[in-house]
Amino acid sequence: MxxxxxxxxxxxxxxxxxxxxxxxxxxxxxxxxxxxxxxxxxxxxxxxxxxxxxxxxxxxxGGDSVDVTDIVHLEFSDLAVQLTRDMNLRLCGVDIMVDGSIIDPPVSGKHWVLEINAAPGLDHYVKMGEAQEKIVEGLYSEILRSLDR
Structure with a gap:
């Protein structure tokens, strides 16, 4: 084709x-x-x-969304969490571009934070499957509970 x-x-x-x-x-x-x-x-x-x-x-x-939650190196996850805290946000989308593999530890000069989005769209992620839908539902439930505190 x-x-x-x-x-x-x-x-x-x-x-x-x-x-x-x-x-x-x-x-x-x-x-x-x-x-x-x-x-x-x-x-x-x-x-x-x-x-x-x-x-x-x-x-x-037209890019495809790929869920790397289960394979992403912990240091990339930690970076995203720390950036979220540094921005004083409860939720944000962190776009990280990696020259290499997301499963390997970050290498200086080989990864870049492209965007920190305080209102990330999760609609594409939710449409990937039941597991992703449950993650988003849990995420929003946790955010709503934290607002009550």
Missing amino acids: SIKRLLEEKQRQFIAMKRGTRIKMDDPRIIEKLKRSGLTVDSVPSLEERIFLLDNANLST
Whole structure:
């Protein structure tokens, strides 16, 4: 299946999940990214091949959400918790970009905090499955209980 057809299928999945998508196949950034990889929208990747259409992977531009809760190195979790405390927040989203693997300990100069969001959207995470839905329900329950204290 061509890259164009794969993207069309992905967009149908987004619509079925009631998830918006801003990614368009004629986006010059996509054309350029594919060109740098020696590909076009008509290229047919192998089943094992991962093709990145943009240099970023934001959810708003069609990126996929991947739950790494069970494999993320504890030091990354600790960093996110400490940043949340430093910002005097009860809840926040911390976007960390890692040059390497999230399962390995952080290496200086190889990870960056991209964003600390005081009002993170969890709708994509909740839609990943029952386990994620329970985590979010528990999170909100804990926040509401802490407000009573």
